[in-house]
Amino acid sequence: MINGHSYSTAQRGISSRQQVKISEDKLEEIREAFSLFDTNKDGYIDYFELKVAMRALGFDQRKDDVLRVLQQHGTADGSKISLDGFTKVMSEMIAARDPTEEYKKAFKLIDENNTGLITVPNLRRIARELGENIAEDEIQAMIDEFDLDNDGGSKFCAIYVNAKLV
Numbered sequence: 001m002i003n004g005h006s007y008s009t010a011q012r013g014i015s016s017r018q019q020v021k022i023s024e025d026k027l028e029e030i031r032e033a034f035s036l037f038d039t040n041k042d043g044y045i046d047y048f049e050l051k052v053a054m055r056a057l058g059f060d061q062r063k064d065d066v067l068r069v070l071q072q073h074g075t076a077d078g079s080k081i082s083l084d085g086f087t088k089v090m091s092e093m094i095a096a097r098d099p100t101e102e103y104k105k106a107f108k109l110i111d112e113n114n115t116g117l118i119t120v121p122n123l124r125r126i127a128r129e130l131g132e133n134i135a136e137d138e139i140q141a142m143i144d145e146f147d148l149d150n151d152g153g154s155k156f157c158a159i160y161v162n163a164k165l166v
Contacts, residue, residue: 020095044080117153
């Protein structure tokens with residue numbers, strides 16, 4: 001149980017031989033996070049490395065939750081976890097994410113002024129932070145696509161509903 005959610009494959013109705021299905025991109029992110037924090041390249045990460053690797057993947061876990069992961073999926077002494085164990089745990093955690101909550105978190109990151117809207121300046125800032133050179137008319141077209149009430153911004157509900165339809 002982590003943050004009130006159980007990530008045991010047996011408890012989720014998945015046999016221990018069955019893998020949770022997540023995209024190849026997500027699997028690659030998991031492998032990259034592990035590799036980045038396996039600083040001595042021994043194929044294992046310890047408590048501190050695990051905590052930071054989990055945070056890098058979007059899971060800010062409490063100490064007791066990280067220790068529980070190590071006890072349940074780590075080495076016999078519970079001090080380290082292998083790439084296979086880490087991949088299994090993180091795949092289950094990613095698959096169990098609530099997409100609505102993920103959309104809300106992303107929206108809040110973009111809507112830095114908490115106006116309830118994503119505006120042209122918000123998207124311009126994000127593009128700049130990501131190193132993307134997007135023309136002003138393209139940014140405006142993105143906003144216009146979801147600006148259902150012509151208030152100059154896109155509300156969460158318009159973006160979320162459209163994302164669910166894709």
